[in-house]
Amino acid sequence: MILHRKGTGMKLNKDFLTHNMSEDYYLVPVGGTDFSGIVKGNKTMGIIIELLKNETTEDQIISAMTARFDAPEEVLKRDVEKVLVELRKIGALEE
Amino acid sequence: METLALYRKIAEKMPAYDTVLFHGSAIAVEEPGGLPLCELTEAYATRDVYATTEKHATTDADPDCIQTTRQAYLFTAKSGTGKSTHARLWREMLGTRAVMVNDDKPLIRVTDQGALIYGTPWDGKHRLSSNICVPLKAVCILEQSLENHIRRITPTEAMPFLLQQVYRPSDPRMLARTLELIDRMAKSVSFYKLACNMDPEAAQLSYHTMVTDESPMPIIERVWAVR
Numbered sequence: 001m002i003l004h005r006k007g008t009g010m011k012l013n014k015d016f017l018t019h020n021m022s023e024d025y026y027l028v029p030v031g032g033t034d035f036s037g038i039v040k041g042n043k044t045m046g047i048i049i050e051l052l053k054n055e056t057t058e059d060q061i062i063s064a065m066t067a068r069f070d071a072p073e074e075v076l077k078r079d080v081e082k083v084l085v086e087l088r089k090i091g092a093l094e095e
Numbered sequence: 096m097e098t099l100a101l102y103r104k105i106a107e108k109m110p111a112y113d114t115v116l117f118h119g120s121a122i123a124v125e126e127p128g129g130l131p132l133c134e135l136t137e138a139y140a141t142r143d144v145y146a147t148t149e150k151h152a153t154t155d156a157d158p159d160c161i162q163t164t165r166q167a168y169l170f171t172a173k174s175g176t177g178k179s180t181h182a183r184l185w186r187e188m189l190g191t192r193a194v195m196v197n198d199d200k201p202l203i204r205v206t207d208q209g210a211l212i213y214g215t216p217w218d219g220k221h222r223l224s225s226n227i228c229v230p231l232k233a234v235c236i237l238e239q240s241l242e243n244h245i246r247r248i249t250p251t252e253a254m255p256f257l258l259q260q261v262y263r264p265s266d267p268r269m270l271a272r273t274l275e276l277i278d279r280m281a282k283s284v285s286f287y288k289l290a291c292n293m294d295p296e297a298a299q300l301s302y303h304t305m306v307t308d309e310s311p312m313p314i315i316e317r318v319w320a321v322r
Contacts, residue, residue, distance in 0.1 A: 014267060019258070019274045022251045030270045031107075031263040038258045 010095045012052040035090040106262045110272035116262035119171035120178040121196035125228040156299045167229040172237035186299035198223035205276045209283040214286040233285040240290035243297045250281035
């Protein structure tokens with residue numbers, strides 16, 4: 001199991017483009033990447049991914065989400081971790 | 096395999112000409128009262144569509160290329176679902192009023208007047224295509240089902256399928272352009288979801304729904320049960 005420190009800088013892989021339509025948010029990889037699918041998520045996922053367009057850390061993302069939403073910090077932490085795990089699986093994160 | 100590699104190289108560049116490669120089976124249908132399609136396509140048999148696409152691309156529809164009395168319908172789905180089979184049912188039903196634009200990977204050019212779909216030589220294992228371009232009226236997303244059922248869907252509902260079936264260039268800038276073109280195409284084309292079997296009734300249902308449907312949104316539903 002690979003452990004990722006929450007203070008480690010990360011960024012969205014430039015080979016993954018974002019696209020949104022109405023309330024749906026998509027992450028679309030260029031052709032030829034190992035991941036050939038499409039990721040579809042809601043607005044919350046979209047906000048997290050938009051934050052990843054600039055170099056950031058997991059702690060910074062959680063802070064930004066806490067400032068923006070009224071949800072308990074533990075809930076936001078869990079949601080951010082879940083998104084980051086999925087993005088790592090498909091190679092969408094540069095760390 | 097080498098010819099497909101060449102087509103991929105072409106597809107990588109085409110978004111710069113407002114054109115995307117799309118995985119699906121496209122059929123052109125003559126509207127009632129027009130000339131039979133076989134006569135029209137003969138008149139354009141020697142026309143070089145690729146020159147039109149690559150050298151003379153403009154944002155206006157090419158008046159020499161467009162057959163205003165016919166429109167195209169594109170069936171798309173995962174491989175093996177039955178796109179070519181459904182297009183064949185339309186040809187059997189319509190006879191000379193229908194002709195294949197491309198049975199595998201047509202090109203779609205997005206203009207200010209709407210989307211145009213082009214035949215190309217990369218036309219699948221049955222080698223079905225014509226050297227024509229036709230206004231694209233509707234995209235129909237297929238899935239297999241025992242009972243035939245069709246409903247109109249919104250561009251938002253269609254978007255995941257469009258993103259999966261459009262060719263995605265390896266250059267991020269061309270992919271960004273592709274996504275813009277898909278959004279623009281979604282404004283001029285109707286979308287349907289068809290759950291179907293391989294009976295002729297499936298083609299009758301999809302044809303009568305898509306060809307006669309001139310209404311704007313909202314969603315229309317029709318069910319045609321197998322007898």
